[in-house]
Amino acid sequence: MTELRGLYTLWFREVKRYLRDRTRVISSFVQPILWLVIFGAGFGMHFAIPGVNYQQYLFPGIIGQTLLFTSMFMGISVIWDREFGFMKEILVAPISRFSLFLGKMFGDSTDALIQGLIVFALGAVLGISIDPIAFLASIPIMLLITFGLVSIGLIIASFMGSLESFGAIQTFINLPLFFLSGALFPINGPLAQGVPGWMQAASTFNPLTYGVDALRSVLLGGSYVGLQPLWVNIAVICGFDVVMIAVGTWAFSRMK
Amino acid sequence: MTNIIETNQLTRRFNGLTAVDKLDITVESGEIFGLLGPNGAGKTTTISMLCTILKPTGGSAKVNGFDIVKQAMQVRKSIGIVFQDPSIDDRLTGRENLYMHANLYGVPSSEQKERIDRVLKLVELDDRADDLMRTYSGGMRRRLELGRGLIHYPKVLFLDEPTVGLDPQTRDHIWKYIRELKEAHDITVVLTTHYMDEADRLSDRIGIMDHGKIIALDTPSKLKETLEGDVITIKANKIDEFTALLAEKLGLTQSVIVDGGLEITVHGGKSVMPRIMEVAAANKFFIESILLREPNLEDVFLHYTGRNIRSDNTRELHGFSAIQRRKIR
């Protein structure tokens, strides 16, 4: 009971802080618009996916990208908390490190999900056709994707001493994960032609690949043949989440 | 009386530097235990270990009967702490910080509102409770942190320089409340402070710490008695030479120079004073002022550590630079 209440409190705090931070919410508009409008139009001229308009194909990828970038960035809250001393207050609380990690992780995931929803709204404004049922179905998938990704961010942050080193590591991880997820163009599957073998291998080990594929299956419906059946994608994402949560709990219990 | 805290050769090293050195102390249940020491003595390090956020590099300790390493969770359930350094979330309001604490520390929901309102009144922040804490002044933040530590009625309450930066009136309020809480809920208090009068008035026992070791431990009055005698404070020109001269002529060797003044501890101060004047006159020293008084805790501190505790500007700076940093963000 105490654990649950502690967990809820930590979740609530992350969400409240996020919603109060207008600049963070507003700045999240910019990148997806640029990708969808400029990259989508430009790339779409030279690249055709049978049966789907390229922007329509790109859209789930950009959702994935948003989830990736914002989730990873959330780790910064650990560094802030440590820097400004609040982490001590949490660490001496009589609450298990598991609940502590989960509370923070759920909170940050909720924030990342909100960013994802904002991109959905932007997509609708930009003329992407979104089926309401498909939209609802993608919400739990988005959440599952953020769990693991937020965990990576939190884990890295719990090992980093400073904002600068956290930022540096982020760039190393975010862009490869993004480019190798099939968010922008097919890397595996029947649509991928002439993609180097190493890229295909790397993509197979990229958790985001499964997230983007799951979102595409849901959002593009029958016109898209997924790399994996939807349930396989979801099972892989869940497995990844569980492992990351376990590692995160361990990382938090050694944190000072 | 049972011991609620027991340390056994408790040690903490930071690459080469021994911050806490084989510490053996016991704190009795229900007492207010004061930990005094100059900057860097190892007070905060000791408290950090006792509240499980820092692992000892040697020795062991028990709080409320639980081992601080092996039963950290049980220890955390038994304690409350007000940290020396800032530890609030300044993006939340004062009230939100308090609710968060109450939830994290398992204060029953039915009691939360009442306790929080009471604490807010105590620290005189009821009118600012719903403002973001980043808009608080340094002293207001401190007051909220203090109030926060008093919400969940722990078995042991650690207060690491709790009243730094607070005005005297607020300090009095808070101490009165802590004493009431202590009586009503059987709380043991471990406190560090640089205010000697505070330590003297509040503590049942005081441990003086220096270089990671306890160098004296007793009740305030016993500690003062160990100084035996009176303190004579002298302001004079060429103070070093004069000190040497007094040692030579009158055998006054128990002396220290503090802020350019000479402090001598002697038996029968009244009869020694005139002889000091004579020596000064005979050797052409000019005495600006001479004062006789009973020893206080400050003298005890000085006696054991050779340092004056008042030369403490670092903590103020700490608070200040912390506030500056918050602004930059």
Ligand SMILES: Nc1ncnc2c1ncn2[C@@H]1O[C@H](COP(=O)(O)OP(=O)(O)OP(=O)(O)O)[C@@H](O)[C@H]1O
């Ligand atoms: N994380 C750390 N890394 C390295 N050295 C440390 C660390 N924390 C404390 N120290 C060192 O340990 C010694 C004791 O520090 P501590 O903070 O316990 O002193 P203190 O008695 O609380 O002093 P103050 O009165 O200034 O608060 C100091 O020399 C300090 O530099």
Ligand SMILES: [Mg+2]
């Ligand atoms: Mg200290």
